[in-house]
Structure formats: structure tokens, C-alpha cells
Amino acid sequence: MNPITLEHLANGITLVKVDNALATAIISLYGGQIIEWHPKAQATPVLWFNPKAVFESGTPIRAGVPICWPWFGPHATDPTANSHGYARLCQWTLTSVSATDNGATELVLTMSDDTSRQSGKGVRATLQQRITIGDSMAIDLTTTNTGDQDIMFTEALHAYFKISDIEQISITGLSGCDYSDTAAGRRRAKQSGEITFSDRLDRVYLNTSSECIVRDPGLERRIKITKTGSLSTVVWNPWLETATKIKDLGAEHWREMVCVESANALDNAVQLSPGQQHEISVTYIVETI
Numbered sequence: 096m097n098p099i100t101l102e103h104l105a106n107g108i109t110l111v112k113v114d115n116a117l118a119t120a121i122i123s124l125y126g127g128q129i130i131e132w133h134p135k136a137q138a139t140p141v142l143w144f145n146p147k148a149v150f151e152s153g154t155p156i157r158a159g160v161p162i163c164w165p166w167f168g169p170h171a172t173d174p175t176a177n178s179h180g181y182a183r184l185c186q187w188t189l190t191s192v193s194a195t196d197n198g199a200t201e202l203v204l205t206m207s208d209d210t211s212r213q214s215g216k217g218v219r220a221t222l223q224q225r226i227t228i229g230d231s232m233a234i235d236l237t238t239t240n241t242g243d244q245d246i247m248f249t250e251a252l253h254a255y256f257k258i259s260d261i262e263q264i265s266i267t268g269l270s271g272c273d274y275s276d277t278a279a280g281r282r283r284a285k286q287s288g289e290i291t292f293s294d295r296l297d298r299v300y301l302n303t304s305s306e307c308i309v310r311d312p313g314l315e316r317r318i319k320i321t322k323t324g325s326l327s328t329v330v331w332n333p334w335l336e337t338a339t340k341i342k343d344l345g346a347e348h349w350r351e352m353v354c355v356e357s358a359n360a361l362d363n364a365v366q367l368s369p370g371q372q373h374e375i376s377v378t379y380i381v382e383t384i
């Protein structure tokens with residue numbers, strides 16, 4: 096059985112739909128991002144699907160796991176450049192689909208270095224992303240420097256998780272970590288204990304490769320996020336006031352999502368010599384509580 100089907104939307108956006116014995120998923124070739132993952136053993140999808148997500152060339156899709164690359168957040172020197180780089184704004188190519196021994200589906204997507212060249216930002220590189228869809232999910236993102244100069248970049252696998260209610264969840268794994276508080280002018284502070292939410296929270300935790308766990312008693316599950324090749328973890332929920340200012344978010348749905356992003360940001364920027372590669376890998380595992 097072919098586990099994938101393609102759906103071509105009217106505006107040039109192609110969706111790859113995966114349906115195997117373990118899970119269903121949707122991946123958009125525009126942005127090269129997974130936008131839905133629903134393990135069959137779960138009553139509720141694990142990634143947050145945003146009902147207000149915009150599927151239009153030139154606009155990032157706010158759902159699933161957008162790829163922030165080759166910069167995370169605002170561009171370091173060009174305030175007019177898009178937030179979070181251009182990988183989430185370009186067409187990717189589906190280069191292979193295969194089944195793994197345990198019944199998962201592995202898809203490989205690539206972004207050519209033409210995109211990097213055309214952006215004019217001095218980062219000549221290709222991206223390859225391997226997405227494995229099963230009862231757990233894995234993403235491996237490899238950057239290869241294809242130019243003749245060293246490159247420096249930041250990145251994030253900007254995962255939006257579906258949760259019951261932002262005030263009911265907690266995140267463990269970051270106690271003792273230093274963070275840059277984006278919501279407080281990048282003030283530096285240290286995390287003490289678990290993270291809970293009672294207001295806007297937007298932090299880049301630095302120098303950490305620790306596993307994080309999102310505990311959600313409302314959905315009776317925890318989501319375990321393990322990673323390699325990533326030294327930053329970003330945690331974000333905009334809360335009401337900021338959410339209402341974001342066109343494709345609004346006042347209705349911000350309580351049902353939290354972002355826990357496996358990243359290399361700020362102090363953890365990656366430098367690559369010509370020909371060198373860097374891989375960031377993350378696995379999401381869901382357990383009942």
C-alpha cells in the first residue's frame with residue numbers, strides 16, 4: 096500500500112498526506128513543514144493544527160513544526176527581513192518516501208541552495224529534512240555548507256503542541272538553565288523548577304540538550320521531547336493580548352497551544368566551514384498519564 100497521497104491546493108501549495116498503521120500526518124511542501132500528526136492510539140492530534148493558518152505563498156504556515164532557518168527571530172542586521180528566516184517561506188522537494196521496519200513512514204524533503212543564493216543573506220547551504228511518522232515522530236534537519244566561505248546560522252524546529260489548556264500544563268527538563276527572556280527585552284535569568292504559565296512566556300533556554308516533558312493532565316498525556324545537535328530550547332505562549340495582535344492566531348485558540356522549540360539560537364549559533372554538515376534531530380514521544 097502506498098502510504099502517501101498528494102493534494103494540490105488551488106494556490107500552488109502541495110500537501111503530502113500520510114496514512115499508515117500507526118498514524119496520520121500532513122506535510123506541506125511549501126515551508127517543508129509537518130502541519131498535522133495524529134498517532135492512531137491518541138484521541139487528539141499531538142501537533143496543534145491552527146484553524147486560522149494561512150496557506151498562501153509568502154506567508155508562513157502557523158501550525159505543526161515550522162522550520163526557522165537560517166536565522167531564528169529577527170535578522171541580526173536587517174530589521175526588514177522576515178522573522179525566522181526563509182526556509183518556512185519556500186518550496187521544498189519531496190525526494191523519497193519509504194516504510195520503516197516498524198510500520199512508520201519516512202519522508203525526505205530537500206531545499207536547494209538556490210533559495211539561499213537568491214535570499215542574498217550570505218548563507219550558501221542546502222537543507223535536508225527527514226521526517227519519520229509513526230506512533231512517535233522524528234525530525235532530522237541537516238544543513239550542508241555548499242559555498243566557499245564559513246557560514247553562521249541559527250535555527251529552530253518550532254513545534255506547536257496541542258494541549259488542553261495552557262494554565263493546566265507544566266514543562267519539566269529546564270530547571271537550572273539560563274535563559275534569555277524575549278518578553279523582557281532579552282534579560283538573562285535562571286529557571287528554577289518546572290515551567291507553568293500564567294501570562295505571556297517567551298524564553299530562549301541556552302546551553303541545554305536536556306529532554307523536556309510537556310505534562311497535560313487535561314488530555315491525560317505527556318509529550319517527551321528528546322534531541323541531539325540542539326543546544327537551545329525555546330518555550331512560547333503569547334497569551335491573550337499578544338495573540339489578538341497576530342492575524343493568524345487571534346483571541347480564540349491561544350490557550351490550546353504551546354511551543355517547545357528545539358533550536359540553536361543566540362549564543363548557540365552554529366558555524367560551518369565549506370563542505371561541513373550539521374544535524375539537529377528531535378523525537379516526540381507521547382505517553383499516557
Ligand SMILES: O=P(O)(O)OC[C@H]1O[C@H](O)[C@H](O)[C@@H](O)[C@@H]1O
Pocket residue numbers: 155157168178179277297298329330331354356
Ligand atoms: O510569528 P512568528 O514569526 O511565527 O513567531 C512566533 C514566535 O516564535 C518564537 O517562539 C519566538 O520566541 C517568539 O518571539 C515569536 O513570537
